[in-house]
Amino acid sequence: MRVLKYFRAPSSLRHRSSPMAQFLRRFSSSPMANEDEFQSPVEPSQQQSQDCVSESYLIGFVIANIVGLKYYSGRINGREMVGLVREPLNVYDNNAIRVLNTRSEQVGHIERTVAAVLAPMIDSHTIVVEGIVPNTRSNSNRYRIPCQIHVFAKLEASSTVKSTISRGGLVLISESDTSFGLSEAVVVKEQMGNGDKRSVDKIFKLVDENVKLMGKLVAAEPPREVIKSELFAHQKEGLGWLLHREKSGELPPFWEEKDGEFLNTLTNYRSDKRPDPLRGGVFADDMGLGKTLTLLSLIAFDRYGNASTSTPTEEPLDGEGDKIEKKGKKRGRGKSSESVTRKKLKTDDVVGMNVSQKTTLIVCPPSVISAWITQLEEHTVPGILKVYMYHGGERTDDVNELMKYDIVLTTYGTLAVEESWEDSPVKKMEWLRIILDEAHTIKNANAQQSRVVCKLKASRRWAVTGTPIQNGSFDLYSLMAFLRFEPFSIKSYWQSLIQRPLGQGNKKGLSRLQVLMATISLRRTKEKSLIGLPPKTVETCYVELSPEERQLYDHMEGEAKGVVQNLINNGSLMRNYSTVLSIILRLRQLCDDMSLCPPELRSFTTSTSVEDVTDKPELLQKLVAALQDGEDFDCPICISPPTNIIITRCAHIFCRACILQTLQRSKPLCPLCRGSLTQSDLYNAPPPPPDSSNTDGEDAKSSTKSSKVSALLSLLMASRQENPNTKSVVFSQFRKMLLLLETPLKAAGFTILRLDGAMTVKKRTQVIGEFGNPELTGPVVLLASLKASGTGINLTAASRVYLFDPWWNPAVEEQAMDRIHRIGQKQEVKMIRMIARNSIEERVLELQQKKKNLANEAFKRRQKKDEREVNVEDVVALMSL
DNA sequence: ACCGCCGGGTGCC
DNA sequence: ACCGCCGGGTGCC
Numbered sequence: 001m002r003v004l005k006y007f008r009a010p011s012s013l014r015h016r017s018s019p020m021a022q023f024l025r026r027f028s029s030s031p032m033a034n035e036d037e038f039q040s041p042v043e044p045s046q047q048q049s050q051d052c053v054s055e056s057y058l059i060g061f062v063i064a065n066i067v068g069l070k071y072y073s074g075r076i077n078g079r080e081m082v083g084l085v086r087e088p089l090n091v092y093d094n095n096a097i098r099v100l101n102t103r104s105e106q107v108g109h110i111e112r113t114v115a116a117v118l119a120p121m122i123d124s125h126t127i128v129v130e131g132i133v134p135n136t137r138s139n140s141n142r143y144r145i146p147c148q149i150h151v152f153a154k155l156e157a158s159s160t161v162k163s164t165i166s167r168g169g170l171v172l173i174s175e176s177d178t179s180f181g182l183s184e185a186v187v188v189k190e191q192m193g194n195g196d197k198r199s200v201d202k203i204f205k206l207v208d209e210n211v212k213l214m215g216k217l218v219a220a221e222p223p224r225e226v227i228k229s230e231l232f233a234h235q236k237e238g239l240g241w242l243l244h245r246e247k248s249g250e251l252p253p254f255w256e257e258k259d260g261e262f263l264n265t266l267t268n269y270r271s272d273k274r275p276d277p278l279r280g281g282v283f284a285d286d287m288g289l290g291k292t293l294t295l296l297s298l299i300a301f302d303r304y305g306n307a308s309t310s311t312p313t314e315e316p317l318d319g320e321g322d323k324i325e326k327k328g329k330k331r332g333r334g335k336s337s338e339s340v341t342r343k344k345l346k347t348d349d350v351v352g353m354n355v356s357q358k359t360t361l362i363v364c365p366p367s368v369i370s371a372w373i374t375q376l377e378e379h380t381v382p383g384i385l386k387v388y389m390y391h392g393g394e395r396t397d398d399v400n401e402l403m404k405y406d407i408v409l410t411t412y413g414t415l416a417v418e419e420s421w422e423d424s425p426v427k428k429m430e431w432l433r434i435i436l437d438e439a440h441t442i443k444n445a446n447a448q449q450s451r452v453v454c455k456l457k458a459s460r461r462w463a464v465t466g467t468p469i470q471n472g473s474f475d476l477y478s479l480m481a482f483l484r485f486e487p488f489s490i491k492s493y494w495q496s497l498i499q500r501p502l503g504q505g506n507k508k509g510l511s512r513l514q515v516l517m518a519t520i521s522l523r524r525t526k527e528k529s530l531i532g533l534p535p536k537t538v539e540t541c542y543v544e545l546s547p548e549e550r551q552l553y554d555h556m557e558g559e560a561k562g563v564v565q566n567l568i569n570n571g572s573l574m575r576n577y578s579t580v581l582s583i584i585l586r587l588r589q590l591c592d593d594m595s596l597c598p599p600e601l602r603s604f605t606t607s608t609s610v611e612d613v614t615d616k617p618e619l620l621q622k623l624v625a626a627l628q629d630g631e632d633f634d635c636p637i638c639i640s641p642p643t644n645i646i647i648t649r650c651a652h653i654f655c656r657a658c659i660l661q662t663l664q665r666s667k668p669l670c671p672l673c674r675g676s677l678t679q680s681d682l683y684n685a686p687p688p689p690p691d692s693s694n695t696d697g698e699d700a701k702s703s704t705k706s707s708k709v710s711a712l713l714s715l716l717m718a719s720r721q722e723n724p725n726t727k728s729v730v731f732s733q734f735r736k737m738l739l740l741l742e743t744p745l746k747a748a749g750f751t752i753l754r755l756d757g758a759m760t761v762k763k764r765t766q767v768i769g770e771f772g773n774p775e776l777t778g779p780v781v782l783l784a785s786l787k788a789s790g791t792g793i794n795l796t797a798a799s800r801v802y803l804f805d806p807w808w809n810p811a812v813e814e815q816a817m818d819r820i821h822r823i824g825q826k827q828e829v830k831m832i833r834m835i836a837r838n839s840i841e842e843r844v845l846e847l848q849q850k851k852k853n854l855a856n857e858a859f860k861r862r863q864k865k866d867e868r869e870v871n872v873e874d875v876v877a878l879m880s881l
Numbered sequence: 882a883c884c885g886c887c888g889g890g891t892g893c894c
Numbered sequence: 895a896c897c898g899c900c901g902g903g904t905g906c907c
Binding site for chain 1: 893894
């Protein structure tokens with residue numbers, strides 16, 4: 001019987017999997033022997049649409065044994081997900097289903113009786129399966145372990161699937177018995193409409209934010225011996241990122257180290273073997289930002305390199321030292337025949353570092369080859385980087401020949417042709433690095449090219465593309481497979497961890513994808529990049545308070561310190577968070593102008609007791625009123641100026657509709673601080689004073705100019721003297737301050753425009769248009785609230801920016817500057833921060849710096865969920881207690 | 882004995 | 895695998 005089966009195998013395959021070959025593979029522990037165990041990203045039979053995944057729902061699960069454990073090195077601990085991969089070319093059973101662990105190591109097979117039922121349905125895309133191993137402790141059999149196979153199918157196919165499974169003699173444990181399954185299916189269906197497309201736009205959101213907020217990008221200079229062109233700032237930052245990704249020894253995303261063990265938090269895989277760091281990633285800058293030059297700069301380091309730059313220094317390169325070292329003879333011949341002097345080579349040899357392979361393989365579409373050549377000629381010192389064209393006509397079949405070059409250029413087509421050529425030198429070579437240019441061409445639809453590049457051997461892998469996602473997030477799967485980013489490089493894991501949750505509108509899918517891309521990819525868009533912009537300078541202008549202001553400020557600060565110290569002493573600081581914020585707010589307002597803080601609010605001790613305001617709604621209302629005419633803010637849910645303002649017990653502010661909807665939909669928690677929150681914790685804000693601008697105007701007239709206002713005025717006048725046509729923007733976070741500024745500036749002869757959160761969208765665009773209008777000449781000042789100037793607003797008509805008060809968050813300040821310093825800006829830009837001396841404002845600056853540093857040194861710790869914008873420690877620093 | 886039964890060899894697909 | 899299954903050895907009580 002067994003003999004018969006053996007002969008049924010296609011003869012073309014027999015040599016690959018002859019019993020002897022199997023025997024060798026089984027009992028050889030050499031890593032090389034596992035090379036052909038590597039899973040290609042696309043099984044030949046599964047190339048078509050992946051859409052079925054998103055419309056599927058869980059029909060139920062069957063229990064099946066994973067068998068053959070003793071023949072494979074992959075281990076599992078139980079309570080973890082496994083990858084199920086069809087193996088149609090298995091000689092013993094074309095229904096075979098392989099079981100892989102998080103590390104892509106094979107654990108075993110699904111027992112054949114079960115595979116026989118499931119495999120045909122998998123192949124016809126009728127079902128999708130996911131495997132979970134419940135627990136191995138109770139059932140510690142060395143030869144087989146049970147596994148839950150979850151079966152997903154389209155709603156309309158479910159009855160067929162169910163009967164096929166039971167006819168095959170399997171027991172389907174179905175949740176629809178409890179009527180839960182079906183209702184879930186309906187929900188899933190409804191959410192389908194806006195599933196993938198909209199999410200895709202968000203995938204890279206975190207990438208941007210991460211880069212911006214964490215300031216992770218550290219510029220690096222390419223070696224001058226190789227690269228003769230000066231890089232743009234964003235290219236230097238890109239280079240710094242590439243270097244960082246290649247050298248960093250940090251754990252890949254979703255891995256944690258826990259008492260010497262390494263845990264994959266998504267699959268629950270545990271092992272004491274450290275997962276390899278991901279040396280490489282997705283370089284996804286927009287087209288036209290100079291990715292090619294940046295990559296050439298990276299390659300230049302292989303030759304003249306080293307980190308005499310500002311790049312972070314990390315662990316030594318190459319964890320695969322042993323493996324490659326064994327092939328010493330190859331390296332010797334390849335490199336010593338090169339006569340070019342290499343300073344770095346020596347150093348490396350002394351340190352004992354592995355330098356065996358310095359060749360980078362670049363794969364690109366044929367049309368792009370000439371671009372690489374042009375860039376090489378244009379930007380590199382002639383004769384330094386040696387390039388071999390492995391494309392077209394005559395190509396060497398000698399690996400050693402290829403090793404002589406720094407760069408081997410080839411095309412996807414060439415590789416595809418060589419797929420079946422065993423002795424292809426490109427396939428035999430162990431590259432230092434592989435760069436897939438225009439990597440989106442290997443997306444899932446192009447199975448052959450995907451397969452080929454995935455099998456290439458290299459310790460650093462880069463996917464380079466300006467359009468990482470064309471047909472949906474599934475495109476990214478091909479890149480993961482190429483990067484060998486475990487476990488996502490196994491389709492089954494990708495599907496269950498990312499694709500299915502995403503398709504079902506499950507937040508986990510998107511957030512996982514965001515985290516994933518944030519750590520392994522870099523994407524800057526053309527719009528945000530700063531190519532060829534005139535320089536910008538940032539200055540700080542310190543303002544001395546007048547004696548009168550000083551006296552009031554010192555008095556208030558003294559009082560504030562007392563109040564806060566009291567709260568700290570009796571441990572109720574955080575319970576009185578709202579009080580503290582309003583105290584700090586008052587102090588900050590005083591630095592701008594005393595009239596921001598009306599006389600009745602000039603004492604903290606009278607109106608604010610030690611008890612929290614939350615127990616006194618009338619005080620809360622006062623706070624609301626103060627906030628409302630004071631700080632400019634957005635509803636964090638809809639990210640626009642709030643309508644029908646609601647303030648919560650925990651002092652967060654939302655639109656009425658937004659927060660009510662949120663509370664209804666999810667748990668009764670505040671979306672910002674996650675404190676418990678019910679409808680009774682919501683307080684209405686009093687209706688906004690409709691003619692506030694009129695009364696404010698009167699106020700301004702009656703009061704004299706504050707020190708800061710005077711300082712601003714003289715700065716503006718000095719700039720006007722220099723160039724009467726300079727347009728300026730003044731940002732303040734206090735709406736009232738912007739109103740106060742109008743009168744004195746008008747009086748000094750400036751044309752005033754105003755942009756604030758209370759304006760309609762239409763009005764705002766009108767103001768911005770007017771400000772940018774070249775016919776509006778003379779000294780023009782735009783008084784703007786930053787939050788009102790949403791993203792994408794263009795204020796490049798201005799060349800001076802005044803930040804009238806400092807923001808907590810340095811990124812917000814940066815955003816403000818970006819409105820002016822962006823593409824289209826023709827003049828040099830000067831930014832001036834206005835800071836009151838010896839005041840809380842100086843400490844806000846320090847806080848800014850601290851936050852920046854924190855982000856720099858520990859960017860991997862993304863902001864903790866409960867971290868407030870300002871914490872206890874910050875309060876202590878701000879109050880200089 | 883074209884059976885039953887014994888006990889060794891063996892073990893994924 | 896302290897199992898099941900296979901197939902050879904064996905054969906009254």
